Amino acid sequence: MWFFALAVATIQFVYATGMFIAWRTGEGRGLGTLLNLLQVGSFLGVAFLIAADVHLDAIPGVRQDWLVRPVRRLDLLLSKLLFVVVMVQGPIFASDLFQGLANGFPFKQSVAAAVSRSVFLLAGLCLPVMAFAALTKNTTEAIIAGSAIFAIGAVLVALAASLLGGSAGAIQFNPTDDTGVVWVGDFARLSVSLLAAVIVLGLQYFRRKTTPARSFFACAFVVYLLTLLIPWHPAFALQERLSPQPGTGSSVQVAFDPTQGRFKSPQGAVSSNLILSDRSGLTQGNIQIHLPLNISGLANDEVLNADKSEVSLTGADGRAAFTGTGGDMQVFKEGAGDAETRVRHSVGIPAITYNNIKDQALRAEIRYSLTLFRLDASYAIPALAGNERLPGVGWCTTKVDNEGDDISLHCMQAGKRMDCASVFLEHTPSGRRNPEAFVCGARYAPYSGKAGPDAMNRFSGSLPFLDLRGLARYPVDGAQLADSRLVLRVYVVQDHFTRVLVIPVITLKDWVAQ
Amino acid sequence: MIKAENLWKRFGRFDALQGLSFSVPEGSAYALIGANGAGKTTTIKVLMNILSPSRGRVTVLGADSCRISPRELGQIGYVSENQDMPQRLTVEEFLDYLRPFYPQWDCNLESSILRQLRLPSDRKIGNLSHGMRMKMALACALPYRPKLLVLDEPFSGLDPLVRDEFMEGLLEQAGEMTILISSHELSEIDGVATHIAFLDQGRMLFEESMSELTGRFREVRVMLDGVASVPRQLPSGWLQMKACGSVLTFVETRYKEDGLGERVRAVVAGVCNVDAKPMTLRSIFTTLARAARDAGA
Numbered sequence: 001m002w003f004f005a006l007a008v009a010t011i012q013f014v015y016a017t018g019m020f021i022a023w024r025t026g027e028g029r030g031l032g033t034l035l036n037l038l039q040v041g042s043f044l045g046v047a048f049l050i051a052a053d054v055h056l057d058a059i060p061g062v063r064q065d066w067l068v069r070p071v072r073r074l075d076l077l078l079s080k081l082l083f084v085v086v087m088v089q090g091p092i093f094a095s096d097l098f099q100g101l102a103n104g105f106p107f108k109q110s111v112a113a114a115v116s117r118s119v120f121l122l123a124g125l126c127l128p129v130m131a132f133a134a135l136t137k138n139t140t141e142a143i144i145a146g147s148a149i150f151a152i153g154a155v156l157v158a159l160a161a162s163l164l165g166g167s168a169g170a171i172q173f174n175p176t177d178d179t180g181v182v183w184v185g186d187f188a189r190l191s192v193s194l195l196a197a198v199i200v201l202g203l204q205y206f207r208r209k210t211t212p213a214r215s216f217f218a219c220a221f222v223v224y225l226l227t228l229l230i231p232w233h234p235a236f237a238l239q240e241r242l243s244p245q246p247g248t249g250s251s252v253q254v255a256f257d258p259t260q261g262r263f264k265s266p267q268g269a270v271s272s273n274l275i276l277s278d279r280s281g282l283t284q285g286n287i288q289i290h291l292p293l294n295i296s297g298l299a300n301d302e303v304l305n306a307d308k309s310e311v312s313l314t315g316a317d318g319r320a321a322f323t324g325t326g327g328d329m330q331v332f333k334e335g336a337g338d339a340e341t342r343v344r345h346s347v348g349i350p351a352i353t354y355n356n357i358k359d360q361a362l363r364a365e366i367r368y369s370l371t372l373f374r375l376d377a378s379y380a381i382p383a384l385a386g387n388e389r390l391p392g393v394g395w396c397t398t399k400v401d402n403e404g405d406d407i408s409l410h411c412m413q414a415g416k417r418m419d420c421a422s423v424f425l426e427h428t429p430s431g432r433r434n435p436e437a438f439v440c441g442a443r444y445a446p447y448s449g450k451a452g453p454d455a456m457n458r459f460s461g462s463l464p465f466l467d468l469r470g471l472a473r474y475p476v477d478g479a480q481l482a483d484s485r486l487v488l489r490v491y492v493v494q495d496h497f498t499r500v501l502v503i504p505v506i507t508l509k510d511w512v513a514q
Numbered sequence: 515m516i517k518a519e520n521l522w523k524r525f526g527r528f529d530a531l532q533g534l535s536f537s538v539p540e541g542s543a544y545a546l547i548g549a550n551g552a553g554k555t556t557t558i559k560v561l562m563n564i565l566s567p568s569r570g571r572v573t574v575l576g577a578d579s580c581r582i583s584p585r586e587l588g589q590i591g592y593v594s595e596n597q598d599m600p601q602r603l604t605v606e607e608f609l610d611y612l613r614p615f616y617p618q619w620d621c622n623l624e625s626s627i628l629r630q631l632r633l634p635s636d637r638k639i640g641n642l643s644h645g646m647r648m649k650m651a652l653a654c655a656l657p658y659r660p661k662l663l664v665l666d667e668p669f670s671g672l673d674p675l676v677r678d679e680f681m682e683g684l685l686e687q688a689g690e691m692t693i694l695i696s697s698h699e700l701s702e703i704d705g706v707a708t709h710i711a712f713l714d715q716g717r718m719l720f721e722e723s724m725s726e727l728t729g730r731f732r733e734v735r736v737m738l739d740g741v742a743s744v745p746r747q748l749p750s751g752w753l754q755m756k757a758c759g760s761v762l763t764f765v766e767t768r769y770k771e772d773g774l775g776e777r778v779r780a781v782v783a784g785v786c787n788v789d790a791k792p793m794t795l796r797s798i799f800t801t802l803a804r805a806a807r808d809a810g811a
Contacts, residue, residue, distance in 0.1 A: 001602075056600065062564045065599045068592035070584035070615050 004052060008045035009091030015042055016095035019454055020102050023412060039453045046088055047129050051142050053083045054133035060210040061137050077205040084126050093118045096455035103395060103456070105414035113415035113456070116449035123194045124451045131197035134204040135214050149221065156225055164229070175232040179307045180371060183445035184235040188227040196220030232308060236369045240496045242446050249372040249495035251297035252304060256503045260292035263344050263513045286348035287358075288327075289511045291366075293501070295331045295341045301375035303422065303491050304331040305440065306368050311347050313508075314363040321357045322349055326366060330438045332422060334489075349508065357508060364503040371444065373420055373491035383407050383425060383484040390488065393418050394457070398486055404478075406462040409439075409486055416448035417457035422489045425463045425476045429483055432475040437461050444493055515540045515575065515662055515692045516561060522569035523556050523716075530556045532716040533570070538694055538709070545703040545724075546696040547799055548713035554696035555596065557713070558666045561694075562592060575662060588616055591655030591691075594666035595648065601640030605633050605650060616658035623687070624657035631683050645676035652680060656687045663688070665695040669702045677702065704795040712799070714806045724795075731798045732769040732790040736762040739784040749781060753805050765801045766790065 015038040022031050057066040057076060066076065093114045100110025136142040164173035176182045196217060203213040240246075298304060309326035327346040345366075379390045384407075386398035394413030401408045407425060420440035426433045439461040450457070465474050465481065476484050516538035523531040531553050538544040546554045559565040561572045563582040572579040575586045599608060605628075613619050628635060631649040642650060648668060655663060665684075669677050681702065684693075697703055703710070711721035720727075736742075742757035748764075755764035762782060766774070775788045793801075 061598075062559055063596050063598040065597055067564050068562055068587060068590070068597075069612070070588035072584050 001052060001056070004045075004049055005087045008042070008049050008088070011038055011042045011045055012091045012095040013098070014038060016099045016454060019456070020099055023103065023410075042453075043125075046092075046125065047146075048139070049088055050084055050126060050129045051133035051136075051139055053087075054080055054130055055136070055138050055142070058137045059134050059204040059208055073205050077201060080130065084130060085122070088126060089118050089121060092121060099454055099456055100414040103412060103414070104389070105395075109414050110455075116415060117451065117455040120190075120449050120451035124190045127197035127201070128193040131200035131204075131217070134201060135210065135217055153221070153225060157228065160225075160228065171229055172231065174228045175308075176230065176235050180305075180440075180444040181232075181235050181239050181307060181369075183443045184238060185227050185230050187445070188230060189224055192220055192224045192227060196224075232310075232369070236307065236496065236498070239444055240498070242444070243495045243497075244492075245494045247495065248374075249297075249304075249370065249497045252370065252372065252497070252499070253294075253296045254368055254499045254501050255294045255296070256501060256506075257292045257294040257342060260342055260344075262511065263290035263292070285351050287351050287354040287508075287512060289347045289349060289354075289508055290344040290513055291347060291364075291503075291511060293343050293345050295343060296339060298331065298333040298341060298372075299374070300333060301489075302333050302494070303373040303375075303420070303438070304329075305371045305373065305420070305438070306330070306345075307371055307496075308369045309345065309347075310367045312365045312367075313357065313506075314365070315357070315360055316362075321360070321362055322353050324349070330440075332436065332438075354508060359507065359509060361505050361507060364501075364506045366501045366503075368499045368501065369496070370499060371496050372494045374494050375489055376418075376492040377490045379488045379490070380426075380485045381409075381488065383481045383486055386486065393421070393488065393490060396488070400481070401462065403468065405466040405468050406464050407481070407486060408460060408462055409488075410460045411458065413457045414455060415457070417459060418490050419444075419493050420491045422491065423461050423463060424487055425465060425474075425484055426487050427476045427480045427484045430480075432480075433487075434463060434465060434474045434476045437463055444496065515542075516544075516572065516694060518557070518561065518570070518572045520570040521557070521560060521567050521572060523553075523560055523565060524568040530716050531560070531567070534713075534716065534718050535570075536711050536718055536721050538692060540692055541690060542708045543688075543693040543695065543706050544709040544711065545707035546694065546711050546713060547698060547700060547703065548696075549698060549803055551715075552713040553716040554698075554713055555594075555666055556716075558594070558664055558694070558696055562590070562664065584615075588618075588658070589661040591658070591660035591663040592666075593648065593651040593655050593664070593668050595644075595668070595670045596666065597651055599639050599647070599650065599654075602638060604636055604638050605642075605653075606635040608639060608650075609635075609654065612654055619658045621657070623659070624653070627653045627656055627683060627687065630686070631679055645672045645680075648672060649676065649680055649683070652683055656683070659687075659689070659691070661691060663691050663693045665693065665697075667696055667698075669697055669699040681706070700794075700796040700799050710795075712802055714803070719802060719806060727798065728792060728795070730767060730769050731793045731801070732766045732774075733793050733797065734764055734766050734774070734778070735789045735791070736764075736778055736782060736785055737787040737789075738762060738782065739786050742782075745781055747781075749777070753801055765793070765797075767801075 015035060018031060018035045018038060022035060058064055096114035096117055097110050100113055101107065132146065133142055136145055161173050164171055174185065176185050200213045200217050203209045203216065295304060306326070306329040309329065311322070311324050311326050312320065313322040315321045324347070327348065329343065329345050331341050331343050333341055377392060379393065381388045381390070381396055381398055383398055384400065386396065389395050394411045394417070396409060396411040398407055398409050400406070409423060420438060422436045422438050424433050424436040439459060463486065465477050467473070518534055518536050521531050521534040522529065534553070534557060546557060548554050556565065560567050561574050561579050563579050566580055574582060575589060577583065577586045603611065609624060631653055633646065633649055633653055639647065639650060668680065672680060685706070695703065695707065707724050709721065709723050710727055712719045738760045740760060742760055742762040744755050744757050748755055751766060751768040753765040753767060755762065769790060774790055775785070778788050779785050
């Protein structure tokens with residue numbers, strides 16, 4: 001047992017050391033694979049170690065020696081918890097702390113990051129594994145039951161993803177995934193796991209009611225899977241209620257602006273106010289409709305991010321012609337700009353559907369779930385071999401990527417990461433800029449902390465300065481990199497709100513790119 | 515010391531215990547006997563709170579078995595063939611582990627028991643033979659001088675030598691403790707038990723003191739002056755009557771020294787001689803088991 005605990009602790013430290021080296025040296029493919037293996041090994045090691053500890057005094061069964069000893073059930077449970085905290089979480093905490101300190105973060109910040117991850121691991125992994133182990137007699141039984149549950153879960157999730165994944169109906173599969181609201185589902189799953197673990201441990205250690213406990217665990221597992229179907233609207237409504245500065249987005253309006261004319265495919269770089277990208281799955285066999293929009297009510301140095309846009313097109317007969325989601329949309333207002341910002345919002349429509357309805361006069365209704373950010377801080381870092389510690393952002397480095405066409409920005413922070421940032425490449429002497437990238441994927445969670453492989457938060461972005469196909473030419477190119485810098489503008493969340501844009505009559509063919 | 519009232523235990527559709535009631539007096543050596551599957555182990559597991567009863571209740575050392583606390587468990591020694599001790603620990607390590615749980619643990623007694631039972635303290639429990647493990651269980655149950663010692667089929671699978679060692683170890687330390695022993699090894703109980711209860715298919719057929727039991731059972735041999743035949747109507751209490759030549763044999767379950775001859779003569783004609791012999795516990799047990807089986811059939 002002690003050897004096992006030592007082995008799991010060693011994996012943690014090797015992983016932490018590996019991550020430290022990978023950051024320092026630039027993660028090579030071999031090291032990355034090794035680290036991935038170590039991560040899996042660490043997870044399995046933790047799970048097996050906890051199970052082994054619980055199975056030393058198994059709950060199910062009638063032959064265990066401890067049942068006839070003067071052992072208080074509470075003491076037994078506490079001893080198991082103590083083992084988990086000291087022998088399982090202790091090394092994880094220590095390796096997280098080591099990583100934080102080795103990477104030069106202050107002691108307090110490193111401790112906070114390690115504690116935060118430890119709490120997440122306890123609630124989301126260790127206690128549920130303990131509870132599951134308490135339902136089984138030995139490791140063999142746990143492996144068989146665990147594999148069965150994993151297989152059933154995987155099949156159900158795959159089935160739900162294939163049936164509901166592309167659905168725009170009332171029930172969607174994991175609609176918050178890949179948005180800032182993803183924490184709602186994560187938190188629901190964490191809560192279900194923790195609650196189920198507490199109840200199962202209570203039933204087992206204080207009542208030894210294995211059959212009811214197993215039934216409860218099965219129900220909790222179903223509820224856990226159902227959290228993948230949490231609808232978008234209630235999730236975002238919760239997010240709205242948790243807005244840090246509610247009402248600051250009340251002046252923001254979204255309007256259809258046909259005067260902008262038809263979208264012309266950009267030659268060279270796109271406008272700094274126009275960042276269009278498609279969510280995966282929309283471009284394949286899709287026709288992109290570029291809707292001209294006017295965004296008003298943005299204050300200076302604010303960014304508006306569309307977390308989700310639900311598009312509904314209705315024919316003259318009142319029948320739904322298309323329902324789906326629009327592409328990403330970010331609207332920047334840097335400094336004291338115009339009162340209104342003109343943008344294009346792309347909506348991918350399957351080619352078959354498009355061909356059927358492209359000439360029809362349709363009614364479009366787009367429900368935007370929006371987040372308003374305000375500028376919090378602005379930093380600059382050399383474009384080449386930049387190595388800076390930025391307050392609130394962390395330790396950031398820059399380098400030219402392996403293809404030689406992008407500047408790679410890598411940042412690492414101990415604990416809570418920044419919400420979002422816009423980054424652009426600027427030639428310092430001339431002030432010329434390349435297009436801005438929005439590095440976000442922010443989790444709007446009202447708590448900090450994560451259960452990931454370590455306590456470090458890493459993010460990266462690529463800023464192109466050369467189009468290898470030769471189609472685009474960037475204002476700041478490779479020759480100017482030595483005199484250039486990356487400007488990092490850090491934004492914090494202000495408000496979450498929704499806007500509904502109704503276009504009474506629209507003909508799709510008028511809004512495809514020229 | 516132990517009092518069971520209308521105890522039921524159901525496993526699915528099978529009633530392992532069916533309204534069991536019995537009482538174990540303080541200071542007694544109470545034997546639960548019965549064939550395999552009679553419910554002896556289930557009864558013991560219920561009173562140790564390893565299983566919860568479906569109905570009824572048991573009090574052990576004054577506490578409801580369902581709420582038996584470490585205070586009571588600290589005064590109970592438990593030895594069972596169905597006891598999984600930590601296989602990876604050595605004998606010594608396990609005793610080291612147990613000691614702090616029992617404030618009244620007597621280390622000198624522990625050493626003496628280990629010597630007497632000849633247990634290898636440095637050997638892992640997983641490497642002990644079945645007999646050694648039973649002795650180990652006994653060695654773990656005696657050093658804290660429990661008020662109640664529960665032995666569940668302690669002799670099962672033990673060779674005669676180990677049995678003797680086990681029994682010597684047990685009897686030497688028994689002192690004033692109350693012993694509840696379940697077994698179908700009747701020869702081992704004979705001479706140890708002061709009280710006996712007979713279980714059959716989850717029911718208690720009888721419970722009484724050993725002296726009363728052995729006192730009321732006699733194997734009766736009746737010599738007749740002619741060819742013997744089994745009477746159609748037998749008095750209640752006469753079991754297993756057989757006729758062979760001019761000899762009639764049966765088991766008298768309500769034996770009283772005076773008046774046996776008259777009672778026999780009242781039922782059987784041509785009686786020359788009546789001879790009543792005390793029975794061993796084994797014979798009593800098999801007689802009762804057969805009677806119960808025949809009644810069931």
